[in-house]
Each structure stands twice: as C-alpha cells, then as structure tokens.
Amino acid sequence: GTKRGILERLDDGEVIVGDGGFVWALEKRGYVKVGEWTPEACIENPEAVRQLHREFLRAGADTMQSFSFYASDDRLGKGENEADSKFTRINKAACNLAKEVATEGDCITIGGLTQTPTYLSGAGKKATQEQFRKQAEVLVNNNMDVLLCEYFERLEEIEWAIEVCKTFGKPIAATMCIGPDGDLMNNSTGDCAVRMVKAGADIIGINCKFDPFVCLEGMRKMKAGLDAAGLRAHLMVQPLAFLTPDANKHGYTDLPEFPFALEPRLVTRWDMHRFAREAYEMGIRYIGGCCGCEPYHIRAVAEELAKERGKLPKGSEKHDMWGQGLRMHTKTWVRARADRRYWEELRPSSGRPLSASMSKPDE
Ligand SMILES: N[C@@H](CCSCCCCC(=O)O)C(=O)O
Ligand SMILES: [Zn+2]
8 A cells, every 4th residue: 555664664764652551641641441451441432542542643654553452362352262362352453443543644553462471471482472373463464564572571572573573574573671681581682682683673672661861871782782693674762751861770660659559750842852862863753651651751752853854843833842832921930941051951859848759770
C-alpha cells in the first residue's frame, strides 16, 4: 500500500515518535489494576483505550502500539476454547483499536508482547516459545505492521521471543527494561544489544524501569556494544517519565515510592525536550515513552524534533513552544516566563520540604 513501513522510514533517517505508557495512564483512570497490569480494558472499556490512542496521535505519535501488554495466554487465558478465549478477544481488540486510530493519522501499528510467567516458572524454551508464538500469531493475523518484544529483564527470554517473531516475516523491534548495569542474569547492556540483533531484531533498545537520562546511559552502552561487534541496527528508547537517579539495576520497581507515590518524580515537558535532543544526537530515531509518559510528554518529543520532522503535532495548536503562550498574561512576572532559557534553566522545587531528594531502593 501507500504507507511507508517503519524500516523504510528509519532507513531514510526519519524520526519515529513512539506513544507513551498505557497501563500506567489507564490505571490512573481506573481501567487497569496495579500488579496485574493486564489489558482487559480493550474489551471492557474500549472507549478509554481508543481515547488514549487518540491523545497520543494528537501529541505526534507515529506509532499506535496494541494495548496487549502482559496479554500472553499463560497470564490471561485459562486454556478455554481458542476462538472466543479471553486471550484471543483481548489481543484482537487491542489490534483493532490500534488500527482504528492509526488510520486517523499516517501511523504504523506495533503489535506488542512481553515476558511470560511460563519463562519464570522454569518450564524451558519450548513452552515459553509456544506462548510467544500464540500471541505473535494473533497480532500478525490482526495485521500489526511490526512485532515489538518489550519489557524483558532477561536476555535469554527476549532472544527466544525474537526467534519466534522472526518466523512471521514482520519487522521486529526489541527493547529490554535494563539500565547501564545490564540484565538480571549478569549480561552486560552491550552484550544484550549484540545478542538481540543476532537473534534477528531490526530495531533494538531500552524501555521502562529507568528515567530518560539513565535510559540514554544504557543506550550509549548498547551502541558501543554494537559498534565493537561491527553490527548495525536501528535504535529505540521508551523511558519512564519518572526520575530515578537513585534506582539500582531493578529500576523503579525497587524504589519505596513504587507504584503509588512516584508523582513527585514526574519529568516535565522541558526534561522531555532535553531527552529527545540527546537521544537524537546519539543517533536514536525511534523515541517514545513508557510508564508515566502522558501525551504532553510525547508532544514535547515531537516539538523538540519538529525541524527534523518538518512538522508540529496537532496538539501544538494549543501549545506555543517554550512558554510563548505566557506573553499575553496579565502579570508582568508571568509574561517574563515566556522565555526558553527560563524553562530550560529552571530547577523546579518539589513542594515537599520534608522529602529527601533521593530514596534507598529495596534489594
Ligand atoms: N507498552 C506497555 C509497557 C508497560 S511497561 C511495565 C508496566 C508495569 C510492569 C510491572 O510493574 O510489573 C504500556 O505502555 O503499558
Ligand atoms: Zn513501562
């Protein structure tokens, strides 16, 4: 068809703006349960999922990712008869919602899958790959343009997932939720990058668990690993929208504030400008967000890279860049904040005089 695929766009050096965090945004809206993090909302409240897709589209997202997170059969299904099992219905609905909104823009649909309870149970490669095959099959049968293996903490499991996805002949993206200190099986971040590419991924990187700047530290290690191995791949990063300089290799889940008091750590749109620029300068071209990342964060990515993309997102119709919308404010001191440097240099207070700036992660 006319729509140019993701690899064509990336090969042409184009920026792909990703969408943000679905489970996190929908949990705040009462459609997802913390701890389960499963996407029943696709069949129970499709209007909420559709609306969030539309908000990310308006913010400039070039991708619509199926809300199929933690939707493997071993987590969702109870082995009921395939056709109308919860597993099949949720994954199918997730694809349809992503496709519906993707057609409202010139978006690429991304079929997402992630780590499984089967792997953690120690059931081994065959049983684990069967889970990936089942879910990838539904995503491909429902016309997702790309398969994304995301939020893997262990290299071996994402290698198995990539191997399975490769059999479907779609472009493959793969992101691990690791920082600069490697995965949970003592594989270095650089080695994780190399082995994801060797397993067959076209686009590799990091998503979740760590803040935008810690993720970029991890991406620098991934890039160095690929360079040392003489490998090339497109780079992708979808960080948390929470600041986590104090996290250990387990990321935000080990911080005392996880999951119900991370709000003081939220990044501002200005942090996202700085992140998007640094990511772009590193050669990363698929730039989105994960947990905590709301549409205004994605709009900031699209605005920071407006020149490179040759366009502003629709949502910028209601947002003059760098605070220019304050020029007409009645208060002179607020008018003075219609200034890029003011916002770039501001170190915002937390408003919590008794709060420490950092916490100690639980082991
Ligand atoms: N594409 C997904 C990624 C979710 S990343 C992790 C979500 C919570 C994990 C946990 O605490 O177990 C989404 O946007 O929801
Ligand atoms: Zn996440």
